[in-house]
């Protein structure tokens with residue numbers, strides 16, 4: 513993981529919100545001429561639930577991989593506003609990427625095993641995380657015995673077991689049915705609140721981004737770039753009442769219009 517070498521100043525005048533990271537004029541070019549990102553500038557504040565929303569190929573996953581340190585910018589830089597140690601940053605992918613031969617608890621313990629710190633305290637933390645994601649009764653089960661939603665819950669437990677400052681999520685619920693997705697959206701907000709972490713979340717879904725986020729960054733493709741940012745002012749906790757409110761519908765309309773623009777005006781809400 514990363515160690516900060518720069519301090520980014522607070523983005524707000526009263527200092528109540530601190531910048532966790534800033535992408536500064538980042539380009540990412542693959543090979544000779546695939547411009548995945550052009551001049552991307554983005555700040556993430558501590559406590560944000562920030563969604564990157566945009567059409568296929570606009571560079572959302574590329575941006576997430578750069579933040580994760582899995583790839584390096586061609587130009588520009590990513591600055592951290594706080595020191596980041598091992599375990600402070602975790603990533604959840606669309607596939608749960610569980611080890612099929614290992615039990616649920618052994619999957620959740622993977623970050624500790626990698627770090628060589630498989631202590632009793634680590635096991636307690638893994639059990640606590642499994643309880644938080646509703647899988648306390650499944651610690652001895654194997655991934656093949658779990659539904660898609662349950663596997664994703666294990667993946668999220670593994671990501672949060674180190675109590676990260678930042679969790680990066682790349683379309684984690686895209687492969688799930690709508691009912692499961694709604695439930696996981698609800699539970700993710702509760703987890704974020706109780707674990708006090710910051711989330712950067714990649715999605716194609718207007719509805720999901722509005723329900724979850726306080727900030728939505730809309731991206732466009734060819735070249736991948738940020739075209740607009742929207743604030744979702746609705747307070748947390750957000751519940752089923754928010755999902756069925758006129759306010760939610762209006763926010764979805766605004767995000768859809770911005771996405772429509774990002775896609776050149778050829779697609780509406782999806």
Ligand SMILES: Nc1ncnc2c1ncn2[C@@H]1O[C@H](COP(=O)(O)OP(=O)(O)OP(=O)(O)O)[C@@H](O)[C@H]1O
Pocket residue numbers: 542543546547548566567568569570571572573574575716736
């Ligand atoms: N390793 C790579 N080598 C070459 N080109 C790449 C590589 N990774 C991504 N790209 C290209 O960069 C662009 C952005 O890809 P990226 O996966 O970041 O988009 P995305 O918005 O996440 O798309 P999707 O929503 O379909 O997952 C695409 O044109 C893609 O083909």
